[in-house]
Amino acid sequence: MTQNAIPLFTKRRTQYALGAKLPLPEAQVDALIREAIRLTPSSFNSQSSRALILFGAPSQKLWKEITKETLRPMVPADAFAATDAKMDAFAAGAGTVLFYEDQDVIKDLQQKYPLYADNFPVFSEHSAGMAQFAVWTALAEAGIGASLQHYAPLIDAEVAKTWGVPASWKLRAQMPFGSNEAPLPEKTFIADDVRFKTVR
Ligand SMILES: Cc1cc2nc3c(=O)[nH]c(=O)nc-3n(C[C@H](O)[C@H](O)[C@H](O)COP(=O)(O)O)c2cc1C
Numbered sequence: 001m002t003q004n005a006i007p008l009f010t011k012r013r014t015q016y017a018l019g020a021k022l023p024l025p026e027a028q029v030d031a032l033i034r035e036a037i038r039l040t041p042s043s044f045n046s047q048s049s050r051a052l053i054l055f056g057a058p059s060q061k062l063w064k065e066i067t068k069e070t071l072r073p074m075v076p077a078d079a080f081a082a083t084d085a086k087m088d089a090f091a092a093g094a095g096t097v098l099f100y101e102d103q104d105v106i107k108d109l110q111q112k113y114p115l116y117a118d119n120f121p122v123f124s125e126h127s128a129g130m131a132q133f134a135v136w137t138a139l140a141e142a143g144i145g146a147s148l149q150h151y152a153p154l155i156d157a158e159v160a161k162t163w164g165v166p167a168s169w170k171l172r173a174q175m176p177f178g179s180n181e182a183p184l185p186e187k188t189f190i191a192d193d194v195r196f197k198t199v200r
Helices: 005-011 026-038 057-071 077-091 103-112 119-141 156-163
Strands: 049-055 095-102 169-180
Touching: 005 119, 026 049, 026 095, 026 119, 049 057, 049 119, 049 156, 057 077, 057 095, 057 156, 057 169, 095 103, 095 119, 103 119, 119 169, 156 169
Parallel strands: none
Antiparallel strands: 049 095, 095 169
């Protein structure tokens, strides 16, 4: 039996040391990200996930201008150097995927299926996480490093204004990606008996 999934999942890691080189042309990376999100399951096949995919200068603008300047007044001045360096590290990558969930899709589902109304926002979050994992893993398979970041809702309005994001799209996560510029630390795991029960 050939097993491809586990080696692939093993390859997906949090990479902070990003560079701007890509092993594939940008158009292919763009297509890969889109296909990974297209193939992601969603409740009632509602396909609530949306993405804004930034390459090059727009990605740098996201980190070095929008996110950095949003955080500057919020972080104590003597602690800002770390934030500054972090934003520059994300900007050093080749691009960023911004993951959204379309709230209009959720409202629609709630009207159509009132019995499940409370579940749809939760299902949407589950689907968002799956889309993030799918993209992260697909990028890793292509030799592209990435990490998962959360600066919503702080940056939502400025991002929406800058790139014309529809009002119904809610920002859930940002994934800066690029070349792997440093080895990754070994991944550690808690004990299996804490996590799993198998019954036969
Ligand atoms: C739901 C979720 C939220 C996360 N949020 C952040 C984050 O805001 N910033 C960050 O640097 N890493 C974030 N991470 C990455 C985790 O810290 C990382 O996946 C974990 O330490 C395991 O390391 P690995 O990705 O190399 O396997 C997040 C991961 C998940 C699944």
